[in-house]
């Protein structure tokens with residue numbers, strides 16, 4: 928049994944390309960959801976009510992951050 932090495936854990940980044948042309952980024956699922964909702968409420972208030980966390984995560988692209 929080997930313990931998972933937390934130090935080698937890959938870091939991920941979430942990017943969501945809004946139809947208006949804006950690129951939203953977050954370091955975690957929570958971050959991209961929060962950032963996206965903030966953007967929706969500010970720029971597309973009529974859409975904000977129709978979106979849920981699942982929709983944001985479905986549209987967001989998950990990238991693996993290159994290790995330093």
Ligand SMILES: [Zn+2]
Nearest residue numbers: 945947949970
């Ligand atoms: Zn937008």
